[in-house]
Amino acid sequence: MTSRITLLGATGYTGGLVLEALPRQGVRPTIAGRNPAALTALAEDSGGLDHVVVDAARPDDLRKHLGHGDVLITTVGPFGRYGFPVAQAAADAGAHYLDSTGEVGFVRALHARHHQRAREAGAVMLPAFGYDYVPGVLAAALALREAGPSAHAVDIGYFASGPLARGISQGTRTTMRDGLTLPSPRRQHHRLVDERTASRVRRFTVRGRSRSAFLVSGTEVLFLPEEFPTLEAVTVYNGWFPALSRPLSLYSALVSAAKRLPAGGRIADVLTSPVLLGPPGGPDAALRARIPSHVVAVASGTQGAGPLAEVHLMGPNPLQPHRRTPRLGRRPARDRSRRHPRCRRAHHRLRCRHPPPGVRRTRTRHGLTCGSGVLQTEFPAAGAGSVAVRNRRVSPVRCCRAR
Numbered sequence: 001m002t003s004r005i006t007l008l009g010a011t012g013y014t015g016g017l018v019l020e021a022l023p024r025q026g027v028r029p030t031i032a033g034r035n036p037a038a039l040t041a042l043a044e045d046s047g048g049l050d051h052v053v054v055d056a057a058r059p060d061d062l063r064k065h066l067g068h069g070d071v072l073i074t075t076v077g078p079f080g081r082y083g084f085p086v087a088q089a090a091a092d093a094g095a096h097y098l099d100s101t102g103e104v105g106f107v108r109a110l111h112a113r114h115h116q117r118a119r120e121a122g123a124v125m126l127p128a129f130g131y132d133y134v135p136g137v138l139a140a141a142l143a144l145r146e147a148g149p150s151a152h153a154v155d156i157g158y159f160a161s162g163p164l165a166r167g168i169s170q171g172t173r174t175t176m177r178d179g180l181t182l183p184s185p186r187r188q189h190h191r192l193v194d195e196r197t198a199s200r201v202r203r204f205t206v207r208g209r210s211r212s213a214f215l216v217s218g219t220e221v222l223f224l225p226e227e228f229p230t231l232e233a234v235t236v237y238n239g240w241f242p243a244l245s246r247p248l249s250l251y252s253a254l255v256s257a258a259k260r261l262p263a264g265g266r267i268a269d270v271l272t273s274p275v276l277l278g279p280p281g282g283p284d285a286a287l288r289a290r291i292p293s294h295v296v297a298v299a300s301g302t303q304g305a306g307p308l309a310e311v312h313l314m315g316p317n318p319l320q321p322h323r324r325t326p327r328l329g330r331r332p333a334r335d336r337s338r339r340h341p342r343c344r345r346a347h348h349r350l351r352c353r354h355p356p357p358g359v360r361r362t363r364t365r366h367g368l369t370c371g372s373g374v375l376q377t378e379f380p381a382a383g384a385g386s387v388a389v390r391n392r393r394v395s396p397v398r399c400c401r402a403r
Contacts, residue, residue: 005029006065008056008086009075011038013169013282014100018075019046029073032065056082059089066093068121074099077171078178079106079127087114087125094121102132102175104185104217111222131293131318133219136236139297139311140220144228147299147308153233154299156220157204157213160240160318162291167317169282177275180252181259181268184217187225187234188303198252201245202237204296206312213239214248233303288317 007022009015010031022029023046030050033039043051054062056076062085066072072090076082079101090097091114101107107127118125128134136156144151160167168176183194200215218236225231239245251271258267283291295313300306 003069003071004067005071005073006032006052007073007075008032008054008062011035011042012075012171014171015075018073018100023047030065032062056086059085059092062086062089063092066090066095068094069123070095072097075171077101077103078175079103080178084110084113087127090114090123091118091121091125094118094123096123097125097127098129099127100130100132101128102130102172103178104128104219104222105182107219107222108185128219133236135293135295135313135315136218136220136297137223139295139313140224140234140299141227143297143299143309143311144224144231146311149230150301151228151299151308152230152301153235153303153305154220154224154231154297155202155204155235155237156218156298157202157206157237157239157296158216159204159206159211159213159242159294159296160291161207161294163287164240164291166278167283167287167291168278170278170280171282173275173278177272179216180255180272180275182217184215184236185221186215186236187221187231190225190232192221196252196256198245198249200235200237201249202235204237204239204298205310206239206294206296211239211242212245213237213242214245235303283317291317293318 005022005027007015007018007029010019010029011033019029019031019042028047028049030052031039031043031046032052032054034053034055036053039051039053043049052065054065056062056074062072066089070093072086072095074083074086074097076086077100079099080103083099083101083106087097087099087110089095097118110125110127115125136158140154140156144154179197182197184197184199185192185194187193195215197216198214201212202215203210203212205211214237216236216238220236221234224234241248255268255271258264258271261267293315295315297311298307299309301308
């Protein structure tokens with residue numbers, strides 16, 4: 001029997017983006033939700049998709065629509081409030097599970113409750129399988145591999161540019177509000193340590209400029225040490241609003257102090273309510289196109305030491321579904337010598353330079369060995385002009401393949 005892909009939350013903003021992207025991959029999902037009228041209308045508008053009415057708060061209700069080997073995609077959040085019954089239904093059915101959460105506390109609890117059961121059933125659980133936190137894990141893994149065994153710490157920063165204040169969805173604002181009242185876990189000395197959100201502020205170099213970012217939670221602290229056992233420290237930062245990083249640090253301290261007072265929960269809700277201000281739904285395609293993303297990972301020998309490797313991933317808007325697999329290209333980031341005439345791969349935005357005196361130019365399976373300095377790798381990604389970039393110090397630099 002053919003496995004079925006079920007999308008829960010298709011009538012919401014993020015679910016709608018996923019629903020737009022799946023048919024481009026040749027997938028016709030079954031859409032699920034609790035509003036019969038909205039589901040029926042959406043199914044008809046989407047070319048007659050199958051649809052089922054379920055109550056996501058009742059695992060048994062969802063479970064009867066899932067079979068072993070099916071795939072369940074859910075975008076219904078905040079996940080700490082609504083996600084556990086959905087994950088339980090997938091684990092009970094032996095269905096593969098994917099979600100778009102950015103809530104690390106939910107991911108930790110999900111792993112503890114359902115990971116082993118799903119694994120025994122031959123299913124895979126992939127929480128936080130979106131902008132939170134795939135690019136951060138990818139950037140950090142590339143940086144740590146480039147740095148080698150001498151790297152014991154990595155810092156990851158998430159950035160975006162453009163009119164971001166108008167480009168955040170309602171669900172993201174709700175998650176951000178909840179995050180201000182919750183601790184952010186860091187990996188320190190091989191252990192998870194909960195710290196106050198925004199209690200740390202760090203500067204990253206983004207597109208040639210120094211930008212501030214504040215401490216947030218991220219699943220990088222959970223998953224990277226499994227791949228890199230010698231990794232002692234992992235810290236995640238958010239730099240969406242660099243100018244507000246320091247004020248937010250003070251603001252989170254105020255919220256944290258308020259929570260310790262009688263009726264502190266209600267006081268914290270009032271203090272964080274401005275985060276929810278904004279239009280319902282989320283940005284349209286035109287606005288998303290004006291807000292590209294940039295993720296940085298810096299690997300070092302110890303926390304706060306100089307970088308051993310630095311990776312930059314640049315791509316489309318965090319809410320923009322990716323349409324194709326990234327391709328790989330290379331160019332040296334810093335070299336003022338003149339361009340080599342045989343390097344013509346402009347569609348990869350590559351530049352190859354003459355080697356300095358005394359450096360021999362040779363061919364490798366990666367391309368033309370040519371010079372020394374910082375290697376910057378670009379991965380053209382979904383959306384116009386979107387690339388992922390990594391920098392590393394090498395000698396000599398392997399540039400683009402000469403024709």
